[in-house]
Amino acid sequence: MNLTVRYFAAFREITGVETEAVETGASSPSALFAECAARHDGLQKYTSSMVAVNDEMADWDSRLSDGDEVLFFPPVAGG
Amino acid sequence: MSYFEIADQAIDPHAFRQRLIDRSCGAYVQFDGWVRDHNEGKNVLRLEYEVYEPLALKEGLRIINEAKERFGVANACAIHRSGLLELSDIAVVVGVSSAHRGEAFDACRYIIDQAKIRLPVWKKEYYQSGAPEWVNCQRCSEAGHQHGIISTPARQ
Numbered sequence: 001m002n003l004t005v006r007y008f009a010a011f012r013e014i015t016g017v018e019t020e021a022v023e024t025g026a027s028s029p030s031a032l033f034a035e036c037a038a039r040h041d042g043l044q045k046y047t048s049s050m051v052a053v054n055d056e057m058a059d060w061d062s063r064l065s066d067g068d069e070v071l072f073f074p075p076v077a078g079g
Numbered sequence: 080m081s082y083f084e085i086a087d088q089a090i091d092p093h094a095f096r097q098r099l100i101d102r103s104c105g106a107y108v109q110f111d112g113w114v115r116d117h118n119e120g121k122n123v124l125r126l127e128y129e130v131y132e133p134l135a136l137k138e139g140l141r142i143i144n145e146a147k148e149r150f151g152v153a154n155a156c157a158i159h160r161s162g163l164l165e166l167s168d169i170a171v172v173v174g175v176s177s178a179h180r181g182e183a184f185d186a187c188r189y190i191i192d193q194a195k196i197r198l199p200v201w202k203k204e205y206y207q208s209g210a211p212e213w214v215n216c217q218r219c220s221e222a223g224h225q226h227g228i229i230s231t232p233a234r235q
Contacts, residue, residue, distance in 0.1 A: 008129065008131060008199070008201065009129050009201035009203070009213055010201065010213040010215075013213075050199065052134055052199075055133050055134055055137075056134075057134070057138070071131070071134075073131070073199050074201065074213065074215070075215040076195075076196065076197070076198060076199060076200055076201060077195075077200065077201055077202040077213070077214045077215060078128075078159060078171070078194055078195050078196075078198040078200030078202070079112050079159075079170065079171050079191060079194055079195035079200075
């Protein structure tokens with residue numbers, strides 16, 4: 001299936017891209033993150049972060065569908 | 080009155096307070112978060128907040144509503160900055176008005192604590208010496224720290 005991946009803040013700087021169109025068999029954000037981390041050196045070390053799918057916070061084990069936009073957030077630091 | 084906003088310009092704490100005045104309330108608690116000149120031994124010159132607004136607005140309002148429900152306060156509002164900030168600028172403001180002070184303190188504390196760990200907001204610090212760095216939640220670097228609904232991606 002075809003998905004869009006978006007990277008924010010430190011992730012955008014590590015990968016050098018803001019948005020990526022990916023063709024993948026990854027069924028969950030967790031599996032997709034592993035694929036992206038294999039492509040982009042430096043993502044692997046992020047073990048705690050957040051993920052959103054289509055502008056809703058999502059679980060790492062949720063099911064992805066064709067056309068989804070997956071947002072990978074590095075550890076947050078508001079306030 | 081309850082709202083959560085993102086502002087790309089300076090926050091006016093007095094105008095913010097005016098909107099929370101309520102005749103049924105005997106207590107008002109406001110928290111201002113300021114830009115500090117140091118962090119982890121480094122001299123900070125300024126900082127930059129990146130905010131993913133569509134989700135920050137949703138999650139921020141969710142936190143505000145949780146606080147109102149949990150502590151029974153009459154009004155709760157917050158504004159978080161985005162963009163470039165100088166030292167002593169207000170990075171975030173939280174205001175709560177209620178009949179009595181106890182729940183106002185509790186609700187204000189709840190909102191700022193949750194905002195720091197749940198909003199999709201990232202902070203880049205600019206230092207006197209060395210390259211700018213993205214600051215991570217301190218506890219995120221410790222193994223196993225998770226933020227509520229956050230889970231950990233599978234390790235490879």
